[in-house]
Amino acid sequence: MGEPQSPEGEQQPLPPGQRLQRGWPVTHYGPVPKFKPERWDFRVFGATADGGKHSWNHEEFTALPYETVTGDLHCVTKFSMLGAEWGGVLARTVLELAPPADDVTHVMVWAEYGFSSNLRLSDFAAETTVFATHRAGELLTAEHGFPLRLVVPQLYAWKGPKWVRGVEYMTADRRGFWEERGYHNIGDPWKEQRYSYQEEPGEGPEL
Ligand SMILES: Nc1nc2c(c(=O)[nH]1)N[C@H]1C(S)=C(S)[C@@H](COP(=O)(O)O)O[C@H]1N2
Ligand SMILES: [Mo]
Numbered sequence: 001m002g003e004p005q006s007p008e009g010e011q012q013p014l015p016p017g018q019r020l021q022r023g024w025p026v027t028h029y030g031p032v033p034k035f036k037p038e039r040w041d042f043r044v045f046g047a048t049a050d051g052g053k054h055s056w057n058h059e060e061f062t063a064l065p066y067e068t069v070t071g072d073l074h075c076v077t078k079f080s081m082l083g084a085e086w087g088g089v090l091a092r093t094v095l096e097l098a099p100p101a102d103d104v105t106h107v108m109v110w111a112e113y114g115f116s117s118n119l120r121l122s123d124f125a126a127e128t129t130v131f132a133t134h135r136a137g138e139l140l141t142a143e144h145g146f147p148l149r150l151v152v153p154q155l156y157a158w159k160g161p162k163w164v165r166g167v168e169y170m171t172a173d174r175r176g177f178w179e180e181r182g183y184h185n186i187g188d189p190w191k192e193q194r195y196s197y198q199e200e201p202g203e204g205p206e207l
Helices: 058-063 092-096
Strands: 041-046 054-057 067-074 079-090 104-112 116-120 130-136 149-151 164-170
Touching: 054 058, 058 116, 067 130, 079 092, 092 130
Parallel strands: 041 164
Antiparallel strands: 041 054, 067 079, 079 130, 104 116, 104 164, 130 149
């Protein structure tokens, strides 16, 4: 048997405990926010290298370099969607344009209604971490996070806030919305890091 992997990628491996989902269901907590372009901005704040805040309005942000990445979406409720093409602004581009201070170790990604998720800087800086505006070449729908959502393919999908509005650079780790409510601080699906009770010492701040 061996690994269910083929060079053609027709049978890609799934993280443990996950099943393949056809289509693209909508999953989130709370209402879908209404996009108001004139009030929308994307902010980078916290421990920036220059000590200042950076902000882009919608026109400015969507004019940043557009790139595509291929990445999975693994929901902790056990379904996975594989190999979608996401288009938008790489997290790496944001890190270049608004560099973090040298002692930044984590980021908090903030979304509408105060939803948040914390990431290690290394996960945020991964080459496939993208602030997506598009999926499969099409603009995201409101339900899927329009105008902007984060996608972090190597982590469970709650680590990718929809309706994202900014990033806070942090010099110490802090839990985001789901990480405070019983979900694993790191959330690596390949290690099946679903719940906070599974955390090993050092994997998350005290609860
Ligand atoms: N703002 C916000 N983003 C969120 C969530 C949420 O509750 N609020 N849920 C996450 C979870 S648990 C999943 S599985 C994915 C689902 O994305 P989809 O609805 O586009 O499939 O969004 C993530 N982003
Ligand atoms: Mo999820």
